[in-house]
Amino acid sequence: MNDKRLRAIRADITTLDVDAIVNAANSSLLGGGGVDGAIHRAAGPELVHECRLLGGCKTGQAKLTAGYNLPARHIIHTVGPVWRGGDNGEPDLLRACYRASLQLAVDHEVSTIAFPSISTGVYGYPIEQAAGIAVRTTSQCLESTESTVTEVVFCCFSESDLGVYEQCLREMAE
């Protein structure tokens, strides 16, 4: 299946002019390193004030805030699983992140959304496996729900990650 709504690019996710960007947050939602730190820096200090009111977020779940100084109107914060070898529910939890984020997007009538490569930085999820889950789960969500989403961008930070996502998208199109 070739879903034209899905594509991969290499960019800093904080610069993207989409309705919502997804943050690979930690369970406190109070900021951290990697993409989380970049999003908090770019959105500005009001973001952490709103996040404090949310009471954290469990792994596999998602919560929405405003985008503040970002071009994006919303930030969807989701907490990916830490990789512990793959036999500890990691694939189901990662799938849950994509599903919960896309459900929130629909709830808020988002049409364009960008995802970072959740869990594949500090959390150590192998990129090939994580990208496969990202692409397949997203495609299934767009098919199965009456989705408002018209465009999903997989925003890669490195050229090699982009290559992996592009391969996954090609495999899905075959």
Ligand code: ADP
């Ligand atoms: P996690 O804790 O879920 O592993 P990380 O932030 O450590 O999250 O990494 C997730 C992915 O986000 C990695 O591929 C990392 O290279 C990437 N990343 C880091 N900064 C940015 C950014 N500004 N825009 C897009 N992706 C980013």
